[in-house]
Amino acid sequence: MFEKIKKFRRFEEGSWIGGVCVGVAYQTKTPTWLVRAIIVIIIAISSNFDNIDFLHPIIAFLYITLWIFAPKNKVLPTDFEEISNS
Numbered sequence: 001m002f003e004k005i006k007k008f009r010r011f012e013e014g015s016w017i018g019g020v021c022v023g024v025a026y027q028t029k030t031p032t033w034l035v036r037a038i039i040v041i042i043i044a045i046s047s048n049f050d051n052i053d054f055l056h057p058i059i060a061f062l063y064i065t066l067w068i069f070a071p072k073n074k075v076l077p078t079d080f081e082e083i084s085n086s
Helices: 020-028 032-048 055-069 080-084
Strands: none
Touching: 020 032, 020 055, 032 055
């Protein structure tokens, strides 16, 4: 009935910068490319509108915080492809 809650981790394998997007993709069971695309789209949209330009520092703060404090795994879990569909 209840799934085991996974502790958030970032992954070195498959990462571009810090492995945070790969960790988010694994945690949310979404493709890695979709997580990266959503972040880029949010940044691009918020760049064009003054009333939502506060999103840049929030995204940067969250990414850097997860990069520093989230535990890092060097390799992806064996069920990564199955879960994230990436």
